[in-house]
Amino acid sequence: SQQGEEDPQALSIQEGENATMNCSYKTSINNLQWYRQNSGRGLVHLILIRSNEREKHSGRLRVTLDTSKKSSSLLITASRAADTASYFCATDASLTGNQFYFGTGTSLTVIP
Amino acid sequence: NAGVTQTPKFQVLKTGQSMTLQCAQDMNHEYMSWYRQDPGMGLRLIHYSVGAGITDQGEVPNGYNVSRSTTEDFPLRLLSAAPSQTSVYFCASSLESATYGHEQFFGPGTRLTVL
Numbered sequence: 001s002q003q004g005e006e007d008p009q010a011l012s013i014q015e016g017e018n019a020t021m022n023c024s025y026k027t028s029i030n031n032l033q034w035y036r037q038n039s040g041r042g043l044v045h046l047i048l049i050r051s052n053e054r055e056k057h058s059g060r061l062r063v064t065l066d067t068s069k070k071s072s073s074l075l076i077t078a079s080r081a082a083d084t085a086s087y088f089c090a091t092d093a094s095l096t097g098n099q100f101y102f103g104t105g106t107s108l109t110v111i112p
Numbered sequence: 113n114a115g116v117t118q119t120p121k122f123q124v125l126k127t128g129q130s131m132t133l134q135c136a137q138d139m140n141h142e143y144m145s146w147y148r149q150d151p152g153m154g155l156r157l158i159h160y161s162v163g164a165g166i167t168d169q170g171e172v173p174n175g176y177n178v179s180r181s182t183t184e185d186f187p188l189r190l191l192s193a194a195p196s197q198t199s200v201y202f203c204a205s206s207l208e209s210a211t212y213g214h215e216q217f218f219g220p221g222t223r224l225t226v227l
Contacts, residue, residue, distance in 0.1 A: 031213035042202055042218030092210030100210045102155040
């Protein structure tokens with residue numbers, strides 16, 4: 001079964017608003033990554049957070065990680081129409097470590 | 113530097129046919145993987161490789177074979193295509209396996225339809 005689950009499945013906001021999406025996972029991890037996928041394209045890496053980190057920033061992106069709750073959130077501030085895409089979290093499983101597990105994704109629509 | 117390339121981009125097969133999806137990377141990455149993406153299912157790992165000559169199964173390996181004779185290439189073979197294998201297939205590579213936290217680079221995908 002899949003390691004990660006994103007919430008919400010779909011999100012629609014106005015340009016300039018903030019978008020928050022959440023990821024829950026099942027087993028202990030070494031790291032968690034967020035990816036973006038534009039329609040019909042491959043995934044692109046956004047940001048990585050390690051299990052000993054609680055928060056990371058990259059430009060308009062802010063990621064948090066709560067290992068006690070096995071959850072992460074991705075915040076996109078001041079959203080733009082170009083942020084319209086699907087967003088996926090990906091984890092490893094610390095016991096095996098060789099596999100990436102992807103969630104089901106959040107589809108974000110930013111309305112101009 | 114082409115990154116990760118996949119061929120073909122589109123393919124239509126009849127049930128029972130076999131084919132090979134090609135994947136190549138020019139970044140000298142040790143770790144390569146194949147995923148399938150179905151609506152509402154996210155990406156599911158089919159097979160992966162941690163280096164030349166080493167492959168292993170992922171979540172959904174049945175009906176697929178892989179080999180890794182070189183660092184650069186990681187072809188995925190469908191042995192006898194079934195309609196359930198209709199999907200979009202992505203190849204990805206990263207410097208090392210998931211534990212080390214390196215980003216994965218994805219190819220553009222192959223859209224496969226099995227009739």
